Amino acid sequence: MKERILVVDDDREIVKAIALLLEKEEYEVLKAYDGMQALEIIAESQVQLIIIDVMMPKLDGLSAVMKIREKRNIPIILLSAKSEDTDKVLGLSIGADDYVAKPYNPAELAARVKSQLRRYTCLGDINASLSTANVVNGRLRYNKEERVLYTDEEPVKLTATETKIVDLLMCNLGRVFPAEEIYRRVWNEEAYAVENTVMVHIRRIREKIEWNPKEPEYLKVVWGIGYKIEKK
Amino acid sequence: MDIKSKKSKMVIGLVSWLAGFTIIIVNLSGLCLEMYGYRDFPKHVEEVLGRDYQDTEEFRDYILGCMSDFLEMSVAGTNPDQVGEPGEFLDEWEAAAEPWTEEEMSILEEDYIPSGKTYYNYYGSGFGWDGGYDVVYDWWSMTKAEAEDMHDRIRYNTNILYRIENKGEVLYTNYESLGLDSGQTEEWNYTINTDGGEMNFVMPEGYNYLLYYDGETLQVLKDGAEADVSIHGYGDYWDYDWYIPGYNNVPADDAYRDSRIYMAVAKEPEIIIKKNYDGKGNTYYSNLLYKMKMQSLDKAASYRNWIFSSLLAFVFAALGLTFREYRKEACVSIARVTGKIWYEVKLLPVLAFFFLFLMAGIEALRMFWWQGNSFVYELQGFTIGRGILFTVIFLLIIGFLWLFANDARYNKKPWRISLTAKIIGLFRTSMLKLPFSKRMVRYNIWVFLLGLLSTLLPVTVFAAHRRGTELLIITFILFVCILFLQFLYAENMRRLAVDMDRLVGQIEAVHNGELQENAEISETSGLAEAMEKLNDIRDGMNKAIDRQIKSERMKVELIANVSHDIKTPLTSIISYVELLKQEEGMPEHVKEYVSILESKSQRLKTMVQDVFEVSKAASGELPVHMENLDFCKLIHQTIADMQEQIADSPVSIKCEIPDEAVTIYADGSRLYRVFQNLIQNALKYSLEGSRIYINLKNGEEDAVASVKNTSKEELPSDVDLTERFIRGDKSRTDGGSGLGLSIAQSFTEACGGSFKVETIADLFVVTVSFQSVK
Known part of the structure; x- marks a missing residue:
């Protein structure tokens, strides 16, 4: 069954572009051009995900999200030209599941849609997340016994060194590791001028687990201190 | 209510209250004074109102004085060891013999005390009226010649008839038949007890008062009946109205055993004038009894006046009480009028009155000290029931005092409206017109005056030591002046210091950026103007800051809106470029166009974000x-992080960074952007094959990082490269947004570091320094 996605934006071209993007990914797309329309469509038909702009006539995105949240629990991705941290926090706190700033990266948007849908339709692996062998962090799940990292429940192929780094960071979520410490614990050697070496590996892991490696969400550099996987 | 009647009620209420009050005061004081000197005042009042002059204390004193004199005369020259000064009486006689002018005579008819005459030559008819006691003690002091002389002088005073006998021989008389039983029938027949049984005494016509001394006791008869000589009994000498020889209080002296005195007093005394009595052209005059009679009548009148005026006063007081509501209104409205009058005009008369009263009081005390009771008697004539004029004057004085008190009661600080205050005010205003510095200089006048007066002080003290009291007073006044001036100066300085303190405090507050407080100092202060200006400066700063904040906010808002408006079409462009890219079966050259479109749209996106960030950083909202x-x-x-870019570039990087940690306090992600931009810049603009030097030096206080590279283009020397949208190459053809250095600088500064760009020939040096945390 094709998942049905509602795209809401007052800019018809953008709606169309997103629709094209998503249809290519084999989704069914419904279109709306303001908040009121969006609410009507949601009332009429079964929708699995909503991508909604913030600044719209009649009823703005944030209000629409609040209205929707009164009844429905479907994933909502906010799409806005406002890229400030405060805007993101506001959007997420009133009930949106994700926030994508304009101009968006089409591939990233597609990936986020996929991620949200998977979690909404499969509802995650509760058993897995309950197991002590698993470390669950947002999109990521790391099985300590298998030493396998899953993103959106898909296993990620990592080299041995990368696995060691992921193992270290996932088992210590949120803790900042200086490059030297990572090097010492992963390579088991005395660390000297290892910043570049560690960085190379970090970048490669990012490319495998992040949607947008240039703006990482999970594997982050704490500038002037070290590296960490952010706790979600 | 009718305004007119209300007004008249107000007037009545006020005037009657004042008049009643005044009259009561006058009458009470008169009464107090009058009561003084009488042993039994109610009896005295009774006597006075009885209008019989013979029933007064004065009369009794007088005739007993005369009797004493007659007794003296009866034994004159017989005292073997005479002690009295023979001249004493004579002097008094001569004093009494001052010539009287006709004018004085006429005055005498109306007024009892002619001016310029002393008490003595007025009353001193030789009968020693006030010396009743003295005569009793000084008896036997008279010589025969003196007695003769006295007889010569008083014989013409027909108000008193006398016959003085000793050992059956008539010595002196001015009425031979007095006391002789001639068998004549007269209007008055008096029966007196003598040695030989009852004796019928014949009184001449017009005489009704008889005194007879029989050698042991004095018998007093009035209107044929025996007079009551025991008003107060016979106990104490001093409490006694009559001091008659032969009674308990004054035992008859043996010396007078042979004396027989007959004395009759006229019922209606008259003025007796005998001209040229002493052969020297002097006029002799005796009118004491007449005076007594008149005075008695007069006094009775004055007592009646007193009673009448007291009743009047009560009526007034009652009226005043009835209209007391209106009185109060009247007081208020009068106070409103008097409040506009200069205070000096009110104060000076009050002080003058006060001074006069004080002086009069002192004088009265002094007079009392010297003259004793007689002064009081003299005063008595002036006060009781005496004349409307006195009351009116008193009313005026009291009225004025009342005005003053009323003014002080209903006007707040009445002294503010005064000539002095006006002059001080003028002085102040003229002072205020001067600039502050000149005013400060003027304050030195105090110092100068103080110094001057202080130098005078020892001089006057020395002079006072030599010369006495007056200079001592001057010295004291001078001293008070100095103290006062010193106080004024200190007070002025204190106020100035307080004002200065406030001003300095306000300057500090403004300096610290506390722009809300509006400090005030009094307008009369010399620093008021400065304070005002400072407040203006502060207001100006406030406004400027407000305006700046507002404009910055507007700028950020504008940029946010603009970037939002740009981002919306950009989103479409990027989206459709992406879709185009995914289109299959496009010719190669079209694919190339699409990739150009993609890269340029990505660059546009970066630029929009950069512009937004740099503007935020510039307005301090980062x-x-x-x-x-x-x-x-x-x-x-x-x-x-940038390794790939570095590897791709034709330049290499040389690092010189210490091994140990250099801790600074900053925002890591912002600082990363700084160095990212700097290294990107260096990579982009460096000469091919050259090296980029990145140094970090940990100094004593600062950690200084520098990025040096050799430019491939010639660097313009006159351009600030950190300015927004400025680039080393003016053609702007390369890929950057032109904001790299600008972002680096604003981010560094937002993190509290300092950012410096130097160009030495082709060497481009950027220095970023932070305070290192120890």
Whole structure:
């Protein structure tokens, strides 16, 4: 069954572009051009995900999200030209599941849609997340016994060194590791001028687990201190 | 209510209250004075109102004085060891013999005390009226000649008839038949007890008062009946109205055993004038009894006046009480009028009155000290029931005092409206017109005056020591002046200091950026103007800051809106470019066009974001998360992060960074952007094959990082490269947004560091320094 996605934006071209993007990914797309329309469509038909702009006539995105949240629990991705941290926090706190700033990266948007849908339709692996062998962090799940990292429940192929780094960071979520410490614990050697070496590996892991490696969400550099996987 | 009647009620209420009050005061004081000197005042009042002059204390004193004199005369020259000064009486006689002018005579008819005459030559008819006691004690002091002389002088005073006998021989008389039983029938027949049984005494016509001394006791008869000589009994000498020889209080002296005195007093005394009595052209005059009679009548009148005026006063007081509501209104409205009058005009008369009263009081006390009771008697004539004039004057004085008190009661600080206050005010205003410095100089006048007076002080003290009291007073006044001036000066200085303190405080507050407080100092202060100006400056600063904040906010808002408006079409462009890219079966050259479109749209996106960030940083609205971090590590991480770019570029990087940690306090992600931009810049603009030097030096206080590269283009020397949209190459053809250095600078500064760009020939040096955390 094709998942049905509602795209809401007052800019018809953008709606169309997103629709094209998503249809290519084999989704069914419904279109709306303001908040009121969006609410009507949601009332009429079964929708699995909503991508909604913030600044719209009649009823703005944030209000629409609040209205929707009164009844429905479907994933909502906010799409806005406002890229400030405060805007993101506001959007997420009133009930949106994700926030994508304009101009968006089409591939990233597609990936986020996929991620949200998977979690909404499969509802995650509760058993897995309950197991002590698993470390669950947002999109990521790391099985300590298998030493396998899953993103959106898909296993990620990592080299041995990368696995060691992921193992270290996932088992210590949120803790900042200086490059030297990572090097010492992963390579088991005395660390000297290892910043570049560690960085190379970090970048490669990012490319495998992040949607947008240039703006990482999970594997982050704490500038002037070290590296960490952010706790979600 | 009718205004007119209300007004008249107000007037009545006020005037009657004042009049009643005044009259009561006058009458009470008169009464107090009058009561003085009478042993039994109610009896005295009774006597006075009885209008019989013979029933008064004065009369009794007088005739007993005369009797004493007659007794004296009866034994004159017989005292073997005479002690009295023979001249004493004569002097008094001569004093009494001052010539009287006709004018004085006429005055005498109306007024009893002619001016210029002393008490003595007025009353001193030789009968020693006030010396009743003295005569009793000084008896036997008279010589025969003196007695003769006295007889010569008083014989013409037909108000008193006398016959003085000793050992059956008539010595002196002015009425031979007095006391002789001639068998004549007269109007008055008096029966007196003598040695030989009852004796019928014949009184001449017009005489009704008889005194007879029989050698042992004095018998007093009035209107044929025996007079009551025991008003107060016979106990104490001093409490006694009559001091008659032969009674308990005054035992008859043996010396007078042979004396027989007959004395009759006229019922209606008259003025007796005998001209040229002593052969020297002097006029002799005796009118004491007449005076007594008149005075008695007069006094009775004055007592009646007193009673009448007292009743009047009560009526007034009652009226005043009835209209007391209106009185109060009247008081208020009068106070309103008097409040406009200069205070000096009110105060000076009050002080003058006060001074006069004080002087009069002192004088009265002095007079009392010297003259004793007689002064009081003299005063008595002036006060009781005496004349409307006195009351009116008193009313005026009291009225004026009342005005003053009323003014002080209903007007707040009445002294503010005064000539002095006006002059001081003028002085103040003229002072205020002067600039502050001149005013300060003027304050030195105090110092000068103080110094001058202080130098005078020892001089006057010395002079006072030599010369006495007056200078001592001057010295004291001078001293008070000095103290006063000193106080004024100190007070002035204190106020000035307080004002200065406030001004300085306000300057400090403005300096510290506390722009809300509006400090005030009094307008009369010399610093008021300065304070006002300072407040203006502060207001100006406030406004400027407000305007600046507002404009910055508007700028950020504008840029946010603009970037939002740009981002919306940009989103479409990027989206459709992406879709185009995914289109299959396009010719190669079209694919190339699409990739150009893609890269340019991506660049546009970066630029929009950069513009937004740099404008935010410039307006100080960039959020920073400060923490302690290792500067070395940050640079290492940045280089590591950019390794690919570095590897792709034709330049290499040389690092000179200490091994140990250099801790600074900054926002790591912002600082990463700084070095990212700097290294990107360096990579982009460096000469091919050259090296980029990245140094970090940990100094005593600062950690200084520098990025040096050799430019491939010639660097313009006159351009600030950190300005927004400025580039080394003016053609602007390369890929950057032109904001790299600008972002680096604003981010560095937002994190609290300093950012410096130098160009030495082709060498381009950027220095970023932070205070290192120890």
